[in-house]
Amino acid sequence: MAEGIGIGLIAIGAGLAVGLTGLGAGMAEKDVGAAAVGAITEDQSLFGKAMIFMVLPETIVIFGLVIAILGIFVMANTI
């Protein structure tokens, strides 16, 4: 029973890892995006750089995803 709860908690943790990091990345991209659009309006040639800055915060979600997958591995090994 206790093991079952543990597995469930890992699953919830994995979900939280992806979900919360997604929120975090979204909050970061909101600011970057607003600034990028402003910069591009001033100078079209900044599009390339702005695009790169736009995807920078997406790393956060990827970290979340890695943690979630690791969690699921641990979960699979425990069963």
Place this chain on the structure above:
Amino acid sequence: MSLPESMSRIVIVGAKSHIDEAIEAIFDEGAIHLIDHTVGADEDLSLGTPRPYSSKASERLLKVRAMEKGLGIAKNDKTQVLSEEEVKSQISSDSVELVEAEITAVFDKRNDLNQRITELNATKRNLELLSDIPIDIELYSGYRSIFSTVGTIVEDPTAALSGVDCEIFSSFDKKKSNVIAVFAKVADKDKVQSVLSEHGFSEISVPNEAGSAASALTRTDREIEAAQTEQENVSKELESLLEKHRNFLSASDEQLSIEVQKGEIPVRIANSEYTFVIDAWVPTAKVDAVKADVESKVEGVYVEVQETRGRKMKESEEAEQRFKDAPTKFNNGVVVKEFEYPTKLVSVPKYQEIDPSILIAIFLPLFFGLMVGDVGYAIPFIILGAYGLKVTHHKDWRAIATVLFFGGIWAFIFGFFFFGECLGMHFVSSHHMLGVEYSWQALLGLENLPAIFDGILYGGSGVGKLFHVGLLLKLSVYIGIVHLMIGYFCALYNKHIQYGFVHAFKEKGGWIFGFIGLVLVCYGLAMVLIYSSTYSFGDVLPFIAIGAVLIVIEIVMNIKHEGIQAVLELPGIVGNILSYTRLAAIGMSKAGMALAFNYIALGMVAGVEISNGVVSNAAFNIMDIIGLLLFSFLHLMIWTLAILSAGLHGLRLQFVELMAKFFEGGGVEYTPLKIKRMKTTSNKTIKEV
């Protein structure tokens, strides 16, 4: 390693009497990067003045540009190419001025007409209002003791004006404006005006016409029509002028720009009373040819090679301010040249550092291919990329087309030999596939597919993006370690050529130890934490111990010059390595989408079953068509998203993870003086550098 091309500094000295020939010769060489002379660099030398022909040329250029703007000739319009001699002789026989007179006359006519039409339209508006009042126009004026005023009004002032001796004509119409005309004694003028303004009166001027307003309106309409006809004629005239002079204007724009550019060279170089001195950078490989060429072409000119700039920072630091930075000339082949664009997006490399274009050329398409990893998406990428490279010359589009083409090839290789996938469906069915997953083998009933792919694909059916997640994660982390290692070694190499090996090792060697140490420690810890049932702490102790020692070496080496950063940077390195797991993550996300879309779209097509494939006896109906359309549309969506996500994330891994390790940038790009003719041809052959 791919360093920018070696540069030599030359000085060209000559008599001022031959300066025009010298300028001509320098432009013909097409390999001379001018160093601007700075005032006060030498006591006896000063900046020169533009050549005498330059001011006339600029004046004409201004006229030509104004005409081009007026006629709407754009720079990239296709025009007939004229010969240089022809354009020159036309310009010197005052053709620019003649054309200008011709065109200006028509421009003036057009402006006059535009103004007249505006005026007539204003009169027309007033007459339309006046036509509501039954008074002839000439009756509004010409009185001695009476004044008249006419205009639009918001409210009816009749009641307020009842105490004043006046006559009011008004027309109140809800659809149109209310118009009122008041005739009163001159003595009551102030009173009437104040009452009217209280009721929202706005006076209109009475046109200088006679007879009824309606007949005047008809006359004005006729005049407007006549003016418009004339305007059309003028537009036609302008069009014919555009056709007539388009070629000459475009060609003379180019020719005059060249003359101005050449004429202003003396302002950038050092001059004494009788001589000129030009400092310039030339690629070392060309320096002898340039010297021989210029000296033989121009009489009384001497070229001396001052130095061949090495890569040591000391050399440029010791140089005079204006000679400090040698320009960076990219030294790449045909393919890698296309990848200079992303490098420049960050910065132009310094003369003394590795040009990362070649690393981008290798890894960007590779990462792109690994993230896409699907034959079905790869083929359109290859076709689109090849088409783009063939057709477009715009550098932005070329950069995208290059990535699509080479990335597409890698995507095909990975899709075919590694993942065994096409449009999100594996070629071969296997036990690990999810219950909702289609495969080409089952779909088309190709029973010989497993035999074909046996031995090619991992496990007989290829790597499942959603099944072999652990394998893909590990693979992407290993790729990251290799990629970052290359970055660290590039940093070591950069510092080695700039300051010597001992300095480089002290500055960057520590990080290499730290990086390897960290990788070992993380490997050990990951083994214990994830596979705790298989590995015990004792098994991985050697990894952790060696890693820890290496990290300590890193901290000892770096603590002196980096301070606390030597420790704080370490988690950042782990972050960098984990950042490469996006290679697996983006592939997963695309596979997930494709799986869901295939399930939805193919599920709508009657007679297609997951395990049995196409069942021949099912009746064909409208849902099949919708299903197939949906199938195409949804896959097009994934394909488009792939460009964005795989392309951008691939690029990001180069910029943020790799290049941040060694790339400094901030170099000056090599821009030799040369003439690029598009609209004119010269009988001189211009050498390409």
